[in-house]
Amino acid sequence: MQLNINHRTHYLYTDIVNYTIQQLRLTPQDGFGQRVRRWEIRVNGHLQRHDDTYGNAAHILVLDTPHEEINILATGEVETGLDTPPAYDALPREIYLRTTGLTEIDASLRQFAQQFGRIKPDERMLDEMMHAIVDRVPYNKGATAVDTTAIDAFKTGSGVCQDHAHIFIACCRYLGMPARYVSGYLFTNDGSLMESHAWADVWIKDTGWASFDVSNRCRTNGVHVRLATGLDYRDACPVSGMRVGGGLETMTVGVHVNQMQAQQ
Incomplete structure (x- = not known):
C-alpha cells in the first residue's frame, strides 16, 4: 500500500x-x-x-x-x-521489561494479567488479552490525558490508544515478555483518524517482535506506519x-x- x-x-x-x-x-x-x-x-x-x-x-x-x-x-x-524485517535493535531486550511511571502495575492489573499467564505466554494468549483489555477499557476519547497511567486508565474503565498500549505493555512485562510502545499513523478508508496512533510491540520467543494494535483488536498490517518506539509514550511521542x-x-x-x- x-x-x-x-x-x-x-x-x-x-x-x-x-x-x-x-x-x-x-x-x-x-x-x-x-x-x-x-x-x-x-x-x-x-x-x-x-x-x-x-x-x-x-x-x-x-x-x-x-x-x-x-x-x-x-x-x-x-x-x-x-x-x-524490523530495523536492527541495539538495545538488549531486557530493557523492555523495565517498568516506567506510565506502565506500572498494581494488584488489579496483576490479577487481570494472571488469567493470561496460566499457560505459556504465546501469540494466542496475547490476542485474547488484547480483546479483554478493550472489553474492560472501551475506547473513549477525552476520558484520559497524555500523563494518564496504565493503572488509572484501567481503574477508570475508559481510554484511548495510548492507554490501551500502556495497559497491554504493563501486563506483558509482568508476564515476563519484553514489550515497547509504538507511535505512528493509521490509514482508515473513511479518514476518521485525524491524529497520530499508538500500539505495542511484544517480543515472542522463536518469533521475534510482533505488533498489536490493541484499540482496533488486531495485529498491525499494511495500514500502519511506524514512527518511533520506546518504553512508553514519553519515549516515543x-x-x-x-x-x-x-x-x-x-x-x-x-x-x-x-x-x-x-x-x-
Whole structure:
C-alpha cells in the first residue's frame, strides 16, 4: 500500500516566547514492513538530526528568537505491507521489561494479567488479552490525558490508544515478555483518524517482535506506519519540549493519511 501522509502541528501563544527547544520524533524509517519513499519536515526554526536511545530518527528543533507561534509539518510517502524485517535493535531486550511511571502495575492489573499467564505466554494468549483489555477499557476519547497511567486508565474503565498500549505493555512485562510502545499513523478508508496512533510491540520467543494494535483488536498490517518506539509514550511521542515565556498555549494537530496509486 502506498500512503501519503501530512502531519501538521501548530502552537499559538498569548505572549511572546523567548526560546523553544523541542524533540521531534516525526521521521519513519525503513523496516518492519515499510519503506520510506519520500519524507521531509518543515519548521519555522533550526533542525538538527540525531538517533535517540531507542534508535528512532529524531530532530532537535530550536527557536532562539522571539516568536508567538510554531508550525511543524511532517510530510511524505511510505510504502507498507512489505516483507521487510524490523530495523536492527541495539538495545538488549531486557530493557523492555523495565517498568516506567506510565506502565506500572498494581494488584488489579496483576490479577487481570494472571488469567493470561496460566499457560505459556504465546501469540494466542496475547490476542485474547488484547480483546479483554478493550472489553474492560472501551475506547473513549477525552476520558484520559497524555500523563494518564496504565493503572488509572484501567481503574477508570475508559481510554484511548495510548492507554490501551500502556495497559497491554504493563501486563506483558509482568508476564515476563519484553514489550515497547509504538507511535505512528493509521490509514482508515473513511479518514476518521485525524491524529497520530499508538500500539505495542511484544517480543515472542522463536518469533521475534510482533505488533498489536490493541484499540482496533488486531495485529498491525499494511495500514500502519511506524514512527518511533520506546518504553512508553514519553519515549516515543511525536513532539516534546520546553519553552521560556509564551503565556497560555493552544496546540492544534491535523493528520491526513491517504492511499496513493501504486507506482510501477
